[in-house]
Amino acid sequence: MAAVPLPEQSTVSELLERSNRLGSDPRNTNYAGGNTSAKGSAPDPVTGSGIELMWVKGSGGDLGTLTESGLAVLRLDRLRALAEVYPGVEREDEMVAAFDYCLHGRGGAAPSIDTAMHGLVDAPHVDHLHPDSGIALACAADGEKLTAECFGDTVVWVPWRRPGFQLGLDIAAVRQAIPQAVGCVLGGHGITAWGDTSQECERNALHIIRTAEAFITEHGRPEPFGPVLDGYLPLPEAERRARAAALAPLIRALASADRPQVGHFTDTPEVLDFLSRAEHPRLAALGTSCPDHFLRTKVRPLVLDLPPGAPLEDAAARLRELHADYRTAYADYYQRHASPDSPAMRGADPAIVLVPGVGMFSFGKDKQTARVAGEFYLNAINVMRGAEAVSSYRPIEESEKFRIEYWELEEAKLRRMPAPKALATRIALVTGAGSGIGRAIAHRLVAEGACVVVADLDAAKAAAVAEELGGADKAVAVTVDVTSEEQIAAAFDEALLAFGGVDLVVNNAGISISKPLLETTAADWDLQHRIMARGSFLVSRAAARVMAEQQLGGDIVYIASKNAVFAGPNNIAYSATKADQAHQVRLLAAELGEHGIRVNGVNPDGVVRGSGIFAGGWGAKRAAVYGVEESELGAFYAQRTLLKREVLPEHVANAVFALTGGDLAHTTGLHIPVDAGVAAAFLR
Template sequence: MTTHPEVAALLGRSHRLGSDPRHTNYAGGNTSAKGTATDPVTGDDVELMWVKGSGGDLGTLTEGGLAVLRLDRLRALVEVYPGVEREDEMAGAFDYCLHGRGGAAPSIDTAMHGLVDAPHVDHLHPDSGIALACAADGEKLTAECFGDSVVWVPWRRPGFQLGLDIAAVKAAHPRAVGCILGGHGITAWGDSSEECERNSLHIIRTAEAFLAERGKAEPFGPVVEGYEALPEAERRERAAALAPYVRALASQDRPQVGHFTDSEVVLDFLARAEHPRLAALGTSCPDHFLRTKVRPLVLDLPPSAPLEEAIARLTELHAEYREEYAAYYRRHALPDSPAMRGADPAVVLVPGVGMFSFGKDKQTARVAGEFYVNAVNVMRGAEAVSSYAPIEEAEKFRIEYWALEEAKLRRMPAPKPLATRVALVTGAGSGIGRAIAHRLVAEGACVVVADLNGDNAAAVAEELGGPDKAVAVTVDVTSEEQIAAAFRAAVLAFGGVDLVVNNAGISLSKPLLETSAKDWDLQHDIMARGSFLVSREAARVMIAQGLGGDIVYIASKNAVFAGPDNIAYSATKADQAHQVRLLAVELGEHGIRVNGVNPDGVVRGSGIFAGGWGAQRAAVYGVPEEKLGEFYAQRTILKREVLPEHVANAVFALTGGDLTHTTGLHVPVDAGVAAAFLR
């Protein structure tokens, strides 16, 4: 089907506006176009409006992300509008205006686009526009900045009445190209898509220039001695040390994934004298505080404070934050308000270090941080020319606990079994480790792909979807320093670690008299010593988080079966197997479960077999190397070849939530080898 010309123009405009954070933030704002199309039933022309649907993102908008409505029916809603006290009822009425099947659900801003008498409309959340919208004398400043070309619209919660307000403003000001929405953002319009985009950019750039020319040099006040940013290496070391404790605080109501930001914007804000006052005022734009909560938790200590003191103070502040949030809910909740969703902060600010933000997945956590950066920019602009004056607390509550917002949350799909869990898999650049990483991400986890081969690790992380799903670290598991660095990278990327798979391995198949001390040491260093070091570092993070966790060892059938010519490999696998039992006992009091998987004959896709082990084992058994997988399969009870994916399935079975009371277990994945049955 050919794309309508107005739709093509709308998508192009949306992508250009949505790809620049100066214009709007992720999933913020909406754009629309009106035009004529043929009614497939009558063959007559029908006036339609295409508008970004609920939950979409302008920068990545597709035709399927547009809601398509009949303009005659949409405009007829004015005649049945029951008034502002019942305006929420109009959201359901949009469904009766839809044209055809498919498309996105209409957003609450649909009325703004449909009722404004202009073929093209943009509603955006640029920092410069919101700075004027949230200034104490925003109406006066808007007039000074734009004259009569842009009109001030007082704060009103998004909805049908706001659409009527903007339509009336446009009708009363024929020379206006748009408006500043108090406490909210901007809306612009035009007779063509090009003109609408030009008007949007005019409002944004003119406001930017106004703030720059009129603004004072230090809107956040002077730098406070001792609150300056730590040097980068020291800053990130401190952030990594704090991250598990901060994530524990943010996860008291429900587990969260974390994101860390130490951008210059954040560090400068936290170094300035006014940051406590401004942070306490909270964010204003509805898109901001729906992501960040009404205000962040701010550590009131300099970065020179001892780590233990900072952790203790964060714990105290968190308790106060929860009490204050519960009081905020009680102050404004009505009998029919949705239940309180949780009192933990979504944003935690640490002077000299940076910002931790949290969400149900990495993207949500990252976007929450991006929105708070937007909020800092808004505060800077407003304070530069006036004073920052966000909408009142009661209005914030009306937005946060809006019945329509609650309904939107309920429409979200159920979380996957490993949602919010952060996994680190060693040897994940190939073979079994790669298969495990793929399975864990498919089940909702964020994964740190750890491998000695950094290129392989990076390739797997890219396969898994990039930094919102997986990150790569290069690590030699025989090095304590590299393992510690890998866990620091993990907690900075995702907030913490919940699930660790000890999979890194190597094998040299030799009989006793041909096995050198070097062969023995190499295999024990990588597998026995390496898994011990990885588990020890994992336990430190998991205990600090207080969220429990899983450690899984990929051991081997050889841990219990005495195979030929394999002394070093089999002995180190037996070492790993007993580590499972020992750590299950020791870490159980912290809610950390330790289990193992005993694979056998995983030839296809295996990094170990491809590295020479396959040829050695084939020689031992007297079969061609390419037939080794078939040979292993035929000696099993089930006569089935074991693949990396089968081992990954066992890891998920142990960690996916159904075996919550199982620890110290070894699961054979060998297609049945009676000699390796556990006793």
């Protein structure tokens, strides 16, 4: 007979299921936006008597993926007793620390600022969400009137108040004074709904969201953003993406003036339509409103004020001018509102850059943050559209935005975040990354915080590695033949559109033809040199163009070989090519240093295990040369070294990280042997 679930287990399960359903639909709330709660009883682990508890989504979680570990668990009697000692709105931030004294047991996740809203409202289940339709009413000039028209007295308008204890008291008062109400619209913010059961609470939340959607559709004017501006229609897709790739290094440089950022590009129809309309400059200048929005997008975007057909050089020059103006305006905004105890200004660069006819560039400390910032600005566009359709868009006052953006509680949240990894914000492109050494390098770079473009001639292998690395927020796959200038250019364009730029390139792609001199054909020689010598040159040239424009420095690493300095038998084409690559390191180190670009090399030997080259026939040929079984080739190579150790792909990846991870920041033109000690290949 199946065990009957304890009451608290059933309550938590229902809460998580409801949270995941609500959070999985972007119409209901944005990423990591909002919170849900449920109240119930559980036995006190000390006395055994029943106590009333509340489970609520903790700080920083996402409803769509919420699990039990993301819930804060608090004692209701202690939480509600805080109302008796509440010192008033001027000191309401002090109440957040008091939540820790209300935790049950270890308490689970850290309680969020919205905990009071859930605990003080006298309802077993509460949902607080940030739907575009609800925020559209909340940010309309006559939002209170529209809320009454839309819902009658079943949903109540609550004027803007910064999230916190007082807002919880305000909503609790609504619940007590208007028993027929199922929720409220929070001015400039979002919605809150409640219910006696989990099902009723979810039903009420969805009722508010869908009713607001229908109201805007039925009562809204057809073109809330105005007519299309002459010359501002979106460029055709191929031209649009080519222009985006051409502008991406410059835009990333501008967004990274204070600190390096990772980028994301989107050209969704909603963004392109907004940027084609007459009202977009006015609305963009008003900035976003919902606290969740502008905490991620900054208070307003940088908007290029040229039509899509403007010459590229004119667009670039104007972006530089607008960036300088943006930084000045942001510093002025900080100075207008900062008090002596405000946190220091975090940076004056835009998080969102809008280019009419092309799309939106968004930026953050990693790819997910950059992507989510773009998603939030899309939410903001939807909010503006809804508000303008039925009224006019009126976000909260700038001073209130500053109070949120530079809130000490937000600052404390930032201080709790883990230190960034060594390669955080770095964007790497690794050729030949579908197997062997390249795959190991890609894995190490992602593990150290980098975003990686997995470039390989084999599309299926590249895609498989990108998936291993964690998908599009960590890595993307590109198919590239390094002998083709066109395919290399396309690969770099894909990198620019995926992550905003390129900072670290590893020239690893290669083949190996093992033949004696008299059996080596001109075609063998040419093929070997086209792929490795010429291919490395073409990839490095493309990388240098991007890195120089970004003005963020960069790293180019060549995976050469001990054969670049060691003369072995039956290996003329391969070894000569590796010597070519080795000297490219020196030449490019000398030339690119003025741009802060470091060029170094790694000289492995005999990396057999996992190697695509060895598996493709090279291993059998080298084994025949040395008179050993192919399966014993790795051990054979190990025995001829000073350390008697086999070299694995991971060891080469370690050397790449050592060169690029920060400790060798003053090193360029270096070759690191990774050969377990081959005396004949010592560098002199």
